[in-house]
Amino acid sequence: MIEFNLESYKKIVFKTIKKYNLIEEGDNIFVGVSGGKDSGSACYLVSNYIKQNRINCKLVAFYIKLGNFIPERIVDVIKKQADICQIELKIYNVNDFGIFYEKIAKLNRPICSSCGTIKRYLMNKIIRQEGATKLCTGHHGDDFIVFFMKNLIGKNIEWISKFTPLVKGEKKQISRIRPLFFVGGDDNKNFCDKVGFPYINEDICPHKFLKQKIDRRREKWYQTIKEISKWQPNFREYFLEGVIEIAKNLYKNLSLPLECEICGEPTNKKICSYCRLLKLQEKIENPI
Numbered sequence: 001m002i003e004f005n006l007e008s009y010k011k012i013v014f015k016t017i018k019k020y021n022l023i024e025e026g027d028n029i030f031v032g033v034s035g036g037k038d039s040g041s042a043c044y045l046v047s048n049y050i051k052q053n054r055i056n057c058k059l060v061a062f063y064i065k066l067g068n069f070i071p072e073r074i075v076d077v078i079k080k081q082a083d084i085c086q087i088e089l090k091i092y093n094v095n096d097f098g099i100f101y102e103k104i105a106k107l108n109r110p111i112c113s114s115c116g117t118i119k120r121y122l123m124n125k126i127i128r129q130e131g132a133t134k135l136c137t138g139h140h141g142d143d144f145i146v147f148f149m150k151n152l153i154g155k156n157i158e159w160i161s162k163f164t165p166l167v168k169g170e171k172k173q174i175s176r177i178r179p180l181f182f183v184g185g186d187d188n189k190n191f192c193d194k195v196g197f198p199y200i201n202e203d204i205c206p207h208k209f210l211k212q213k214i215d216r217r218r219e220k221w222y223q224t225i226k227e228i229s230k231w232q233p234n235f236r237e238y239f240l241e242g243v244i245e246i247a248k249n250l251y252k253n254l255s256l257p258l259e260c261e262i263c264g265e266p267t268n269k270k271i272c273s274y275c276r277l278l279k280l281q282e283k284i285e286n287p288i
């Protein structure tokens, strides 16, 4: 989609929801919001879809605040987003789970990777305890193309098995839905602008507040997708359909998740990466 068209954008998202059966009667869907355009679009469109199709299910927005350094204006925008969608908003703080980004930032590892570990872990654990049936996120098509390439290069083939609009949950792992799977990041921005949906139009990652270095390569990947889309019509759609086929085949051979020996949460190792991170953080607290 080069030229933005509101109707065709909505059509693509609604078609994804329907085709992949992302929303079902009786569901209790938790949509993770950050205040940005992507999770905002997902929240707005899913609530719209539920209303339009009169599906008997529950939708809740939730926000995991990454610490007290996060400015209050971000929380204000999130509250407005939930108000417009007329859904309940739940707010959690990572400090209440023993995580302190001020300390994580001092570890000798990239903060973006630690942040990913923390968010993936807490999102799954918190909403499962709240009785959720599905986790909805604002990941979009460009994200998945970039994830796919990076994981292919890094030979993390197992990860690719999760690159589908619906990832069925196993054991303690909640099912994940991605209604924006076939649209791009710019489309989400255009959508919010067009319908007047509020979002934070700035970098809201913790590295900014904690003055950490950021990997600029990610931006270049997104630019590359845009370039290809200019001369290859429907590049995103075709590429992602191919990714889904590969993912489906890989998923069949996937082993069930294990349970972490410390916390009991799903992992593919003995000790989950969240518990390992907590241990590293302890060393920052009590340097010997």
Ligand SMILES: [Zn+2]
Residues within 6 Å of the ligand: 260, 261, 262, 263, 264, 265, 271, 272, 273, 274, 275, 276
């Ligand atoms: Zn653990």
